[in-house]
Amino acid sequence: MKSYEVGQFATHAVKHRTLDVHKLREDFPILRQHINGKPLVYLDNAATSQKPKIVIERLRRFYAEQNANIHRGLYQLSEIATEAYERARVTVQQFIGAASSKEIIFTRGATEAINLVAQTFGRQRLSAGDEVLVTYLEHHSNIVPWQLLCEEKGAILRAVPINDAGELLLTDYERLLNQRTRMLAITHVSNALGTINPLKFIIELAKRQNIPVLVDGAQGVPHLPVNVSDLACDFYVFSGHKLFGPTGTGVLYGKADLLEGMPPYQGGGDMILSVSFEKTIFNHLPYKFEAGTPNIAGVIGLATAISYIEGIGLEQISAHEQELLTYATGRLGEIKGLRLIGTARDKAAVLSFTLAGIHPHDIGTVLDQEGIAIRAGHHCAQPIMQHFGIPASARASLAFYNTKEEVDALVAGLYKVITLFR
Amino acid sequence: MSDLQELYQEVILDHNRHPRNFHRLAGADRIANGDNPLCGDQISLYLKLSGNKLEDVSFEGTGCAISIASASLMTEAIRNKTCDEAKLLLEQFRKLVMGEEVAIANNLGKLAVFAGVSEFPVRVKCATLAWHTLNAALENRIAAPVTTE
Numbered sequence A: 001m002k003s004y005e006v007g008q009f010a011t012h013a014v015k016h017r018t019l020d021v022h023k024l025r026e027d028f029p030i031l032r033q034h035i036n037g038k039p040l041v042y043l044d045n046a047a048t049s050q051k052p053k054i055v056i057e058r059l060r061r062f063y064a065e066q067n068a069n070i071h072r073g074l075y076q077l078s079e080i081a082t083e084a085y086e087r088a089r090v091t092v093q094q095f096i097g098a099a100s101s102k103e104i105i106f107t108r109g110a111t112e113a114i115n116l117v118a119q120t121f122g123r124q125r126l127s128a129g130d131e132v133l134v135t136y137l138e139h140h141s142n143i144v145p146w147q148l149l150c151e152e153k154g155a156i157l158r159a160v161p162i163n164d165a166g167e168l169l170l171t172d173y174e175r176l177l178n179q180r181t182r183m184l185a186i187t188h189v190s191n192a193l194g195t196i197n198p199l200k201f202i203i204e205l206a207k208r209q210n211i212p213v214l215v216d217g218a219q220g221v222p223h224l225p226v227n228v229s230d231l232a233c234d235f236y237v238f239s240g241h242k243l244f245g246p247t248g249t250g251v252l253y254g255k256a257d258l259l260e261g262m263p264p265y266q267g268g269g270d271m272i273l274s275v276s277f278e279k280t281i282f283n284h285l286p287y288k289f290e291a292g293t294p295n296i297a298g299v300i301g302l303a304t305a306i307s308y309i310e311g312i313g314l315e316q317i318s319a320h321e322q323e324l325l326t327y328a329t330g331r332l333g334e335i336k337g338l339r340l341i342g343t344a345r346d347k348a349a350v351l352s353f354t355l356a357g358i359h360p361h362d363i364g365t366v367l368d369q370e371g372i373a374i375r376a377g378h379h380c381a382q383p384i385m386q387h388f389g390i391p392a393s394a395r396a397s398l399a400f401y402n403t404k405e406e407v408d409a410l411v412a413g414l415y416k417v418i419t420l421f422r
Numbered sequence B: 001m002s003d004l005q006e007l008y009q010e011v012i013l014d015h016n017r018h019p020r021n022f023h024r025l026a027g028a029d030r031i032a033n034g035d036n037p038l039c040g041d042q043i044s045l046y047l048k049l050s051g052n053k054l055e056d057v058s059f060e061g062t063g064c065a066i067s068i069a070s071a072s073l074m075t076e077a078i079r080n081k082t083c084d085e086a087k088l089l090l091e092q093f094r095k096l097v098m099g100e101e102v103a104i105a106n107n108l109g110k111l112a113v114f115a116g117v118s119e120f121p122v123r124v125k126c127a128t129l130a131w132h133t134l135n136a137a138l139e140n141r142i143a144a145p146v147t148t149e
């Protein structure tokens, strides 16, 4: 069996013009805030991202000037709302390089999109003894829906293990793929460690055995250029709120032929062509999967967020974040007793760490007093924590609007933590 | 004193560094496990009863400074108390950390150091973990003997 050099798939070593971050920060009203008398240093972007005022304003304008239900009104306002909602679909399609806008289904978030695929596509395909493959890097939302389905079907959930840098063991991955594997569900970027998975390679191997692949892109789209056609994945999901858009919005991309063959997820209005008590005829794609009134304003706001970050450029965003990551890794490395959890060679700007003898929760509380928002806990990724033998970690996750000064503030905050507890 | 110093009083830091009664208790007749999944805190509490009296108390586990210090100070506070006295303390402690009754600190002796927790609502769970576990142990009528190696 071949073994793979884990760092060989670097995808984003592009050098570009630098961002004017200080100017971009002015687009985010919340970043002007003070917390406990200190300027807010927001380093919890993997949990959710902040919203530019253009998105906030778009929501206001929709509710103030355009609010109506979609796909049903015969009046002008409803047409305007419908048009904006459908234009958002095209914005998303182009953003991730999907072949057609009917392959874009709006959901409440990544979690709902994964559940949708598990409960329709997965349910159709799985029988007793079949296998679903996930990885140790998954967020609980890409484990539990598959686990529930496997339990119901008597199928087996398997997971690709990781090494101590937090990288997938690709030789094990290749070994785990077999004739019973019915589905691969894998994250693009780990929310807990920042590891960027070598998706192209991984998908290619799965495809050789005709195994469908769902990619959890919740942490991918905010940080890396994504092209689903190029990746050749079958499904790609993400959440709007991590992409500088409104909460309660998400996207499921699915290949049209697969979506066509899937039964509906929920029943209700909008997803039907005709209903009688004898028989219901389902609507075409993508409406078949959008039962009920969706988050209209949210979806329109999400499109605004996407246009906003396209205006900045994901190549630029990625390059700036890589520079921050290198800087932050160096600065945190100076701190005695700090252990970085997750040191993948191909990594997004996530810094998970522990401090010897100090619980992450205490780190979080002390940093909060300094106006610094980080996450402390298991990050909904307990298998990762188990791999590293820790109950929890502290995590700083960066976005393009973060700066080196903020990294310095984090480091100064951590020295305060250490002084208090030693 | 800043809120932070109010929260992390020297007594708390000391009990976090050197938790008292931190071991598994041979011959315990009540054990309960407490979990705080949000932060990964986990403690096991061991009680040895003599009639209605808590003759010996100990704990083990991992957690943040607040939860470990709280468990440590609790074991000291309830040893040699009756079950009813322990339950009363539990209720008073809850009121203290919830900020419901500030004056109650006067009844609580050393436990009064946790008054600062009320300024940190997200940390209330950490401070009460051991006490909830105690409640579970006291409610558990069926003796659950600890196996001793």
Ligand SMILES: Cc1ncc(COP(=O)(O)O)c(C=O)c1O
Pocket: A046, A047, A108, A109, A110, A111, A112, A139, A141, A142, A187, A189, A190, A191, A216, A218, A219, A239, A241, A380
């Ligand atoms: C990698 C990953 N997948 C899925 C999710 C779930 O996203 P949501 O809660 O928005 O559905 C998250 C969010 O934390 C995530 O980081």
